[in-house]
Amino acid sequence: MQKFPPIAPVAAKGPLGVVQLPRLWSKVLLDKKGLLPEGYSACGQGFDRRVLEGLGLDRERVLAFLDEMPTYAAFEAWVREELGGSVPPERVAAVNEQILTRDFPEDRAREMLSNAGHPADVDVRSGADLNQLDDWAEFHRYLTQD
Numbered sequence: 001m002q003k004f005p006p007i008a009p010v011a012a013k014g015p016l017g018v019v020q021l022p023r024l025w026s027k028v029l030l031d032k033k034g035l036l037p038e039g040y041s042a043c044g045q046g047f048d049r050r051v052l053e054g055l056g057l058d059r060e061r062v063l064a065f066l067d068e069m070p071t072y073a074a075f076e077a078w079v080r081e082e083l084g085g086s087v088p089p090e091r092v093a094a095v096n097e098q099i100l101t102r103d104f105p106e107d108r109a110r111e112m113l114s115n116a117g118h119p120a121d122v123d124v125r126s127g128a129d130l131n132q133l134d135d136w137a138e139f140h141r142y143l144t145q146d
Contacts (some may be wrong), residue, residue: 003037004030005138010128011045011100016076016087019096019128025075028066037138047099047127052119057082102127137146 008022024043031042041048044062052059057079065078080086105110105123112130113122116137124130 001034002142003035004142005037005135006030006040009132009135011132014072016075016079017092017096018051018055018087019099021046021076021079022072023063024048024051025066025072028063029069031071032067034091037142047102047131048104050098052096054098055079055083055091077113100126100128104130 006023006026008026010023011019012022013019014022022046027040027048028075029041030036031040036042037089040132043059049059052062061082063111066075070078104127105107109130110120111123112134113124114120116133118124118133
């Protein structure tokens with residue numbers, strides 16, 4: 001069975017304005033269908049944990065809702081409902097800042113850059129950017145495999 005990298009980058013946001021939320025949704029849905037590539041965590045301890053904790057969402061309740069394979073619009077509506085009808089703008093801003101300003105350690109950044117085919121002199125440390133480069137490399141591997 002073919003496996004697909006997540007369709008949404010870390011920096012993608014839906015109408016709620018929360019980065020990582022569309023990516024988390026796409027990874028969990030891919031995983032539920034057995035389509036998430038090895039090495040990707042469906043709802044891991046990095047940015048996924050940060051977005052859930054930052055918004056005040058319970059991981060197990062999120063995963064149980066996503067078992068139903070909702071659309072992204074339905075997922076955001078559910079998130080709003082879980083948070084009492086709206087998402088406080090200060091929570092959105094705090095989550096977005098925490099995720100978008102997170103740099104990975106130099107050794108991890110170099111490894112991810114190398115795995116994505118970038119030369120050693122490329123200086124990218126942003127976790128959001130590195131995850132995106134990794135996704136593009138995975139997407140290319142998927143398209144070019146025999």
